[in-house]
Amino acid sequence: MDTLIYIFKRILQSIPILFIVSLISFFLIRLSPVDPLSQLKLNPAISEETIQKETKRLGLDKPVIVQYGLWIKNFLKGDMGYCMDNTKVSTKIKARILNTLLLSFMVILVSWIVALPIGILCAVFYNSKFDKILTVLTSAGMAIPSFFFAILMLLFAQYTGWFPLGGLTSVDFSEMNVMHRILDILWHLVLPVFVLSIISLSSIVRQMRANLLDVLNSEYIKFAYAKGLTKNKVILKHALRNAINPIITLLGFEFAGLLSGAALTEYVFQYPGLGKLILEAVMASDINLVMASLMIGAIMLIAGNLIADILLKLTDPRVRI
Amino acid sequence: MKISDFFYKLKKDKAPYIAFIVLVVMYLLIAFADFFALYPSTYSNRKLTYQPPSKMYIIDSQNRIVKPYTYNFTKTFNRDTFTIEYKEDKSVKYPIKFFSKGFEYKLFGIFKADIHLISKSDDCNLFLLGTDIGGHDVYSRLFYGGQISLTIGFLALLISFPIGAIYGGISGYIGGRIDKIMMRIAEAIMSVPSFYLLIILASILPSNMTSKQRFALITAILAFIGWAGFSRVIRGMVLSIKTSEYIKAIETIGACRRRIIVKHILPQTSSYIIIALTLSVPSYILAESGLSFLGLGIQLPDASWGNMLREAQEFANIIYRPWLLAPGFLIFVAVLSFNVLGDKIRDILDPKTVKK
Numbered sequence: 001m002d003t004l005i006y007i008f009k010r011i012l013q014s015i016p017i018l019f020i021v022s023l024i025s026f027f028l029i030r031l032s033p034v035d036p037l038s039q040l041k042l043n044p045a046i047s048e049e050t051i052q053k054e055t056k057r058l059g060l061d062k063p064v065i066v067q068y069g070l071w072i073k074n075f076l077k078g079d080m081g082y083c084m085d086n087t088k089v090s091t092k093i094k095a096r097i098l099n100t101l102l103l104s105f106m107v108i109l110v111s112w113i114v115a116l117p118i119g120i121l122c123a124v125f126y127n128s129k130f131d132k133i134l135t136v137l138t139s140a141g142m143a144i145p146s147f148f149f150a151i152l153m154l155l156f157a158q159y160t161g162w163f164p165l166g167g168l169t170s171v172d173f174s175e176m177n178v179m180h181r182i183l184d185i186l187w188h189l190v191l192p193v194f195v196l197s198i199i200s201l202s203s204i205v206r207q208m209r210a211n212l213l214d215v216l217n218s219e220y221i222k223f224a225y226a227k228g229l230t231k232n233k234v235i236l237k238h239a240l241r242n243a244i245n246p247i248i249t250l251l252g253f254e255f256a257g258l259l260s261g262a263a264l265t266e267y268v269f270q271y272p273g274l275g276k277l278i279l280e281a282v283m284a285s286d287i288n289l290v291m292a293s294l295m296i297g298a299i300m301l302i303a304g305n306l307i308a309d310i311l312l313k314l315t316d317p318r319v320r321i
Numbered sequence: 322m323k324i325s326d327f328f329y330k331l332k333k334d335k336a337p338y339i340a341f342i343v344l345v346v347m348y349l350l351i352a353f354a355d356f357f358a359l360y361p362s363t364y365s366n367r368k369l370t371y372q373p374p375s376k377m378y379i380i381d382s383q384n385r386i387v388k389p390y391t392y393n394f395t396k397t398f399n400r401d402t403f404t405i406e407y408k409e410d411k412s413v414k415y416p417i418k419f420f421s422k423g424f425e426y427k428l429f430g431i432f433k434a435d436i437h438l439i440s441k442s443d444d445c446n447l448f449l450l451g452t453d454i455g456g457h458d459v460y461s462r463l464f465y466g467g468q469i470s471l472t473i474g475f476l477a478l479l480i481s482f483p484i485g486a487i488y489g490g491i492s493g494y495i496g497g498r499i500d501k502i503m504m505r506i507a508e509a510i511m512s513v514p515s516f517y518l519l520i521i522l523a524s525i526l527p528s529n530m531t532s533k534q535r536f537a538l539i540t541a542i543l544a545f546i547g548w549a550g551f552s553r554v555i556r557g558m559v560l561s562i563k564t565s566e567y568i569k570a571i572e573t574i575g576a577c578r579r580r581i582i583v584k585h586i587l588p589q590t591s592s593y594i595i596i597a598l599t600l601s602v603p604s605y606i607l608a609e610s611g612l613s614f615l616g617l618g619i620q621l622p623d624a625s626w627g628n629m630l631r632e633a634q635e636f637a638n639i640i641y642r643p644w645l646l647a648p649g650f651l652i653f654v655a656v657l658s659f660n661v662l663g664d665k666i667r668d669i670l671d672p673k674t675v676k677k
Contacts, residue, residue, distance in 0.1 A: 020509035028521065136336070139664075143657035145607050147614055148649035151633050158640060165636070260516035264611050268634075278517050279615065282524040290521060297514040305512075 119208025
């Protein structure tokens with residue numbers, strides 16, 4: 001019950017934040033000198049009538065506040081308007097969200113599975129060769145620009161021919177059966193997931209190491225040793241449980257970082273995710289698409305933080321708002 | 322802590338000390354960029370696009386060691402493969418001199434000088450790291466690009482940190498409803514994926530700006546993204562400082578709020594601010610390079626490491642012209658050094674985090 005109330009409160013808290021985000025994403029773009037219909041107006045195939053219709057739909061002839069109200073109303077209904085190429089924004093975004101979620105999920109999965117044991121080993125064997133080498137490696141992992149790393153990986157794929165050069169599916173994807181399709185997607189995911197995992201696992205390893213070191217220095221661990229427990233038992237049963245809590249908070253941050261960091265990686269790998277979509281939209285100044293993807297990105301980020309907080313609440317009932 | 326103490330502790334550990342030296346060298350190189358550069362920053366030779374790196378020779382055809390010299394490349398069009406090929410023209414030797422005269426420049430924008438580390442005659446096309454699509458010398462542009470890439474982060478921090486500190490300070494000290502509203506706004510900015518916000522802000526900049534205006538606005542945008550997260554941490558610290566007795570004492574004396582926040586509370590957070598400063602420079606460098614890589618940041622003809630890497634977007638370039646990737650390694654080295662140094666500074670200034 002307590003947990004349910006906590007979740008409810010947390011969701012209520014994010015509503016004003018979403019409201020402010022919507023204000024930012026609307027006014028930032030509307031008040032900029034970019035004319036939302038400039039591309040339509042330039043296109044000779046589009047009649048004066050269509051432009052007037054679009055002006056009316058966006059409420060461009062009315063004051064800005066009214067425009068904002070209209071936009072929000074439509075957005076809540078799921079109608080985000082049309083892109084420049086006359087497809088619905090919502091359909092375009094839907095497909096991309098799934099791809100980005102797939103990528104983020106894989107990255108989080110891989111980086112956690114790899115990073116947690118490494119972080120634990122680093123802390124247990126503090127100041128050993130292993131620890132020192134990994135400190136250097138994780139610093140390097142955090143320092144490499146994601147897009148540059150992605151380019152190097154493309155180079156690697158080109159020379160070895162082991163991996164596809166970007167994209168999410170092969171050319172003959174539509175002719176494959178289900179099993180082959182899954183394998184094909186996984187095969188395409190290897191490099192982007194690798195690039196993003198290396199970058200995000202570096203920070204998890206460090207955090208895990210630092211937390212566990214903190215815990216290992218505490219009094220109750222000394223007491224557990226004094227009681228005569230074996231090293232394995234002390235670490236696995238007593239230390240780890242307490243060291244892992246702050247890491248769960250990191251999950252939310254990581255998801256946030258992934259949404260941002262993935263944009264460039266998606267762009268280099270030509271991966272059809274939300275980041276690449278927003279990039280393309282920005283380059284083409286496709287206003288509807290930009291505003292919608294900014295909102296969706298924020299919603300995803302807030303949802304990610306929410307999930308992390310709920311997980312934290314489940315593992316550590318002491319947490320309160 | 323005394324500065325000599327600080328350096329003593331820094332020297333004790335090898336890696337951070339090396340990182341510190343690397344950074345000092347890098348900043349010296351960009352400070353004297355014109356001295357190290359072979360060509361002025363505006364130089365471009367459209368006839369020599371994508372020329373491979375020139376080679377320097379010190380052993381001549383008779384196996385004697387001579388003063389360094391180089392050859393020019395001649396450009397030919399291969400009619401069978403439809404590609405442009407560069408071959409060394411071995412008929413004329415061009416000597417390379419050190420510490421002698423080259424093009425004229427203004428050191429720090431003030432002193433006139435024309436001495437260069439490497440100089441060559443005007444008709445010699447020496448490109449140590451090849452050229453890019455516009456016929457710019459990649460080697461020289463690494464220095465000019467560094468001037469932008471390595472300073473923009475610091476400048477952005479100089480804007481975002483005071484804003485974040487004062488915002489967090491006010492929010493934490495006043496508390497109540499104002500605190501709630503201020504923190505919701507900061508959280509909202511943090512809730513937008515920062516890179517999305519970055520590219521959108523950069524894209525609405527008008528395109529007819531001078532390069533100086535653009536540089537200033539990109540800096541402002543980077544600062545705008547960064548202050549929110551920082552202000553939240555400062556607020557947290559202020560909340561705990563506020564309850565301490567000396568603040569109560571100052572309040573009883575009757576100091577005004579502004580004085581309490583600026584003079585008495587914020588200085589208490591200074592060691593955290595220094596730590597956060599060094600640890601956040603890299604993220605600004607990375608953000609600028611990513612932005613310029615996409616063509617939304619620093620624009621041609623100005624160089625930055627990010628926009629030099631723009632060439633690497635083309636697949637043919639990274640396979641046939643790997644010298645264009647050079648700026649990527651410099652970004653890596655700079656960011657790595659900042660990270661390593663930042664970690665050490667944190668350990669020195671914040672003894673609580675040092676592990677036995």
